[in-house]
Amino acid sequence: MRQFFLLFLFLSLICAQTTGNEFGKISLPLGKVSVKKPKTDKWGRALPGQKVFVGDYIRTLSKSRCEITLKTGGKVRIGENSELELVSADIKPMEKNYNANLKRGNIWVSAKAAFGEKKNVSVRTPTAVAAIRGTKYRAIADSAESSVLIYEGEVDVNAAKNVVEAQGKDEKDTPEGKPKFKLGPVDEVKGPTEVPGPYEVSLEDWIKLVEGWQINVRKDGKYSLFEFNKTADGELDFVKWNKEQDAKE
Numbered sequence: 001m002r003q004f005f006l007l008f009l010f011l012s013l014i015c016a017q018t019t020g021n022e023f024g025k026i027s028l029p030l031g032k033v034s035v036k037k038p039k040t041d042k043w044g045r046a047l048p049g050q051k052v053f054v055g056d057y058i059r060t061l062s063k064s065r066c067e068i069t070l071k072t073g074g075k076v077r078i079g080e081n082s083e084l085e086l087v088s089a090d091i092k093p094m095e096k097n098y099n100a101n102l103k104r105g106n107i108w109v110s111a112k113a114a115f116g117e118k119k120n121v122s123v124r125t126p127t128a129v130a131a132i133r134g135t136k137y138r139a140i141a142d143s144a145e146s147s148v149l150i151y152e153g154e155v156d157v158n159a160a161k162n163v164v165e166a167q168g169k170d171e172k173d174t175p176e177g178k179p180k181f182k183l184g185p186v187d188e189v190k191g192p193t194e195v196p197g198p199y200e201v202s203l204e205d206w207i208k209l210v211e212g213w214q215i216n217v218r219k220d221g222k223y224s225l226f227e228f229n230k231t232a233d234g235e236l237d238f239v240k241w242n243k244e245q246d247a248k249e
Contacts, residue, residue, distance in 0.1 A: 021054040023086040023098065024070040028245075031064025031080070052086060059083045060105070065238075067245065072096045074111025074121065077245065079238045081105050082141075087124075094118065101125075102141040108242040110136045110249075128217040129163045131156040136246070138239070149214045149228055159203040159221040199224050 026033070026046050034043040038055035046066060052058065060066050060082050068076045072091060078084055082105020090097040095118040098111075102125050109132050113119035122131040125141035128148060135153020140146060148157050199222040207225075209215060214228040233239055 021089065022071050023052050023054055023056065023089045024068045024076070026050045026052060026058075026066060027069040027075075028065075028067035030066065032061040033064055033066040034059050054086055054089055056086045057083060058086070065241070070096075070098060070111060070121070072119070073114075074119065075109075075245070075249075076100065076111075076121070077108040077242055079106030079108075082107065096120070098122065099124070102139055104141050104143075106138065106140050106238055108136070108138050108238070110242070110246055124160060124163075127160050127219050127221075128215070129158050129160055138242075143219070145216055145218045147214060147216045148209070149233065150209045150211050152211055155209050156206050157203075157209055157215055157217070158206045159217050159223070161219075161221050162204065 026035075026048065029046040029048060033046040035046045035050070035052060036043045036057040036059070038057075043059060046058065052068065058066060058068070058078060060078050060080050062080055064080050066078045068078070070076065071089060076084075083103040084105075084107065085101040085103060087099040087101050088097070089099075094116060096113075098121045100107075100121075100123050102123050104126075107123060109121050109123060111119055111121045111132060112135070113133070118133070120131060120133055122129065123139050124130075125139055125146035126143045127141075127146040128139075130137060130139055130148045132155055133153065135155060136151040137155045138149045138151065140148075146160075148155060199216075199218060201223065202221045203215075203217055203223045204221070207215070209225075212227050212230065214226060216224045234243075
């Protein structure tokens, strides 16, 4: 009897740890979408309703998309030919912090916070870091340059190289479940701000972008900041699809 009790306690602890690392679930896999567990090279087919956890990788191939519903509500959607690493999920009663690493491709983040709640969904790309606070944005990742477009609310953005240097340590040294960076101070962009030529200025500090603005950040930290064409952007299939999905919420 005692052995049975110890076994039950052991299994309960394992389940509790697994649940604590839950990032969300795959609510809509379209096309060829696969999931890879940490410390393995095997990719498995993503299934509707499948839970995903911190450390998992999600990959989409051509003509494929994937929607992830965060554990505490909100959506993260991945476009075709993309790869996303789920880095951390630090969930507290009135504060939720999610961190993900977009290796390549396109991602849409839509996660509004409840009244009195703090919900931060931060996405890192090879060249930039974007931190959402209850709003909507899209990030496009490439090894040489990344873009962040704001559709609603505000987003804090910094060059990826600054975030790593500010921590003073490699990403691998960051404790699991802890945010990799702290936000602020930030300079807010409310209206047209003249930059002396594209990519002639290095992004050294956090900058807060508002709706309708786009920032492109290169690997060397230099950036270009401008208001994007909402009409042309709205004609993109991935943008149309995301707006349709958001309208269903």
